Amino acid sequence: MHLNKNLVFLGMMGSGKSSIGNLISKKLNIPFIDIDNLIVENAGMSISEIFEKKGEDYFRNLEEKITLKNLKKIKNVVSLGGGGFINAKIRKEVISNHFSFWLNWDESTLIKRIKNSKKRPLAFKLSDQEIRALIKDRSKIYSEAEFKINCNKLTKTEIVRKIIKIYECN
Numbered sequence: 518m519h520l521n522k523n524l525v526f527l528g529m530m531g532s533g534k535s536s537i538g539n540l541i542s543k544k545l546n547i548p549f550i551d552i553d554n555l556i557v558e559n560a561g562m563s564i565s566e567i568f569e570k571k572g573e574d575y576f577r578n579l580e581e582k583i584t585l586k587n588l589k590k591i592k593n594v595v596s597l598g599g600g601g602f603i604n605a606k607i608r609k610e611v612i613s614n615h616f617s618f619w620l621n622w623d624e625s626t627l628i629k630r631i632k633n634s635k636k637r638p639l640a641f642k643l644s645d646q647e648i649r650a651l652i653k654d655r656s657k658i659y660s661e662a663e664f665k666i667n668c669n670k671l672t673k674t675e676i677v678r679k680i681i682k683i684y685e686c687n
């Protein structure tokens with residue numbers, strides 16, 4: 518039964534949480550919440566500016582507060598920030614009360630996407646090798662999600678189809 522659970526998307530920067538979350542929300546006609554966007558709205562500055570001016574700890578505290586608050590809503594599509602599920606409180610809430618989908622990709626695809634973007638302050642200062650290590654460490658935690666979606670070589674439409682099928686069977 519779907520009851521009132523949220524559909525929560527998690528995974529590395531560039532894994533498609535925002536774009537796939539948005540498409541799923543339209544397809545299922547369920548409201549969409551992008552935590553990164555709410556953080557930007559709340560802080561009145563971009564994520565890069567928050568990291569630069571206030572520091573990562575400030576960002577993580579705000580991320581925890583905004584994420585836990587929004588997970589209280591019912592039946593929404595929620596795209597976490599890339600580090601959201603690494604937070605133990607957020608992870609416990611997501612695993613206990615919601616459907617969770619890890620968008621999993623080969624590291625080479627993720628590195629290409631992360632490198633091409635200026636809006637990901639965490640990745641600015643990391644070498645390819647450090648990003649690889651981050652992906653490896655985080656993947657152990659992301660794997661606690663209820664559903665792992667292997668996205669390699671799939672189009673967005675195919676990924677959306679896969680997710681809807683899982684949702685409809687659960």
Ligand SMILES: Nc1ncnc2c1ncn2[C@@H]1O[C@H](COP(=O)(O)OP(=O)(O)OP(=O)(O)O)[C@@H](O)[C@H]1O
Pocket residue numbers: 528529530531532533534535536537553598599630637668671672673676
């Ligand atoms: N299946 C796909 N095939 C090709 N490109 C994709 C696919 N899914 C996502 N992308 C592209 O990858 C990029 C990153 O996607 P998106 O911004 O949705 O990721 P994200 O997980 O929300 O990242 P962040 O954590 O930084 O917010 C976008 O340019 C998006 O169009």
Ligand SMILES: O=C(O)C1=C[C@@H](O)[C@@H](O)[C@H](O)C1
Pocket residue numbers: 529530553564597598599600601636637638639
């Ligand atoms: O992976 C991360 O730690 C991050 C991912 C983005 O979604 C943003 O939440 C921010 O850039 C940090």
Ligand SMILES: [Mg+2]
Pocket residue numbers: 534535536553596
């Ligand atoms: Mg995003």
